[in-house]
Amino acid sequence: MKPTVSIIVPAWNEEAVIFRTLRYLRESADLAWDEELHYEIIVVDDGSRDRTYEIAWPWADKLVKHRTRRGKGAAMQSGIDKARGDVLLFVDADVEASAGHAxxxxxxxLRHEADMAIARLPSPAVQAGxxxxxxxxxxxxxxxxxYSTAAPLSGQRAMRAECVRELGSLARGFGVEVxxxxxxxxxxxxxxxxxVPIKHRETGRDWHGFMHRGKQFVAVAAALLTRWREGRFG
Incomplete structure (x- = not known):
């Protein structure tokens, strides 16, 4: 059977950028497509209040919508549940024109040399935090x-589907990658x-940026605490 790569894009209020991300993913997948490998794009709208769902619809092979926001981990899990691929590729919705590099x-x-591949992204133009x-x-x-990692927060990663499912349900929120x-x-x-030369929308040293990083810090700390408890008492 021909292997399939399922590209899973979790999104929340990304109407301004998701078009470009999906367009470049689609174009890159079409260029890479051959008779031995298939691609599918799965978008999970995590309760967006804007037009993310409507904009994503023409570009997605499968589209999932959460009625309320449930967090990035839950959005990724919904994508996994819909995926039929042998390899799952997770791509953030805000990487725009760099998405194809994923x-x-x-x-x-696909060469059976790894079970998980994580993207190390270029340094941001301006140090935000x-x-x-x-x-x-x-x-x-x-x-x-x-495990010593240079990219602990990278949301751009690929995994074997069978390995993902063996690990069980994903953590919720921004601590999911950790x-x-x-x-x-x-x-x-x-x-x-x-x-991999993938670029995110950069957050600055303003109130919005500090709030985002504060929420991310709490989510990462919660994920670490949960895994510590599981390791100690599991």
Whole structure:
């Protein structure tokens, strides 16, 4: 049977950018398509209050809508539940024209050289925060799993579908990638990190940016605490 790559795009209030992200994903998938490999794009609208769903509709093979916001982890899980691919590729909705580069993450999995591939992104043009969230995530992952990562927060990653499902339900919220890396390392999965030129919408040193990073810090801390408890009492 021909392998399929399921590209899962969780989105919340991304009407301004999701068109470009999906367009470049679709174009890259069409260029990469051959008789031996199929692609599908799954968009999960996590309770958006804007036109994310309507804009995504023409570009998605499958479209899921949550009636209320349930968090990034829940959106990723809904995508997994709908996916039929042998490899799952997670791509954030705000990476726009750089989205097509994410397909490179599937290559080591399709060659059976890895079970998870994580994108190491270029440094932002302007340093937005103080590195507190990334530092917490990196140290926490190492202490709880022994795995040293350069990209602890990267949402751009590919995994074997069978491995994802063996790990069980994903953590909720912005701590999902941290928990997923810990779970994969604890299970002994083969993890690789690749330099991929994907660029996010950058947050600045304004009130919105600090609020976003504050919420992310709390979510990462909660994910680490949950995995610590599971490791100690599980």
């Amino acid at each position: 397909l490179a993450l599937t290559e080591p999995l 103080f590195g507190l969230v990334k530092g917490l995530a990196r140290r926490g992952i190492y202490r709880l799993s022994g 928990a997923l890396t810990i779970d994969a390392a604890r299970r002994g999965l083969r993890i690789v990190e690749l330099d």
